[in-house]
Amino acid sequence: NAGVTQTPKFQVLKTGQSMTLQCAQDMNHEYMSWYRQDPGMGLRLIHYSVGAGITDQGEVPNGYNVSRSTTEDFPLRLLSAAPSQTSVYFCASSYGRPPKNTEAFFGQGTRLTVV
């Protein structure tokens, strides 16, 4: 019963480096999203996807790319890391449209530090 799996759990990057945060879900959920969590700001939506091949921007998309080639996977790419991207990143998935349950299921998070 894996749910939403994120890798890695921790990462340190140098400014300007690129990397991909992985996210996979095994619940056949339509909707997947990436959030970043910063102190005092709650969670802010970076990008989301309503199904394979469909992605869109959230509240804070700059500096990040996503793709959704399969239902299961939704990787988040940092193109050129900046210290402002130091944060905890969460991937989430949701089952489907109402009247199905729409609550989000979260991964364990990736703590990223950019130096």
Added chain:
Amino acid sequence: GNSVTQMEGPVTLSEEAFLTINCTYTATGYPSLFWYVQYPGEGLQLLLKATKADDKGSNKGFEATYRKETTSFHLEKGSVQVSDSAVYFCALSDPTTDSWGKFQFGAGTQVVVTP
């Protein structure tokens, strides 16, 4: 746009005390409301939810009632335990629009329960 405001923390309580965390929201449609809990080093877990006015969500001794007239969804627990120490997030999504999977989170309230 939609927004969620919740009381700032940290909230420090003694074991067996009564807990209330206030949450108010602004939404253009008819949102679903959620409380999520985050234990140290972990992802967010759904605590309870309510999908329409006057619904009461409940789980693990926690309760919250969807009050449309006051646009509120306050979280309460009658007798807290040390194990309830965590960060609590109020959130909403609007299932009546194409943005049904996009969540708006409050800033989070840290609760510390002492023996």
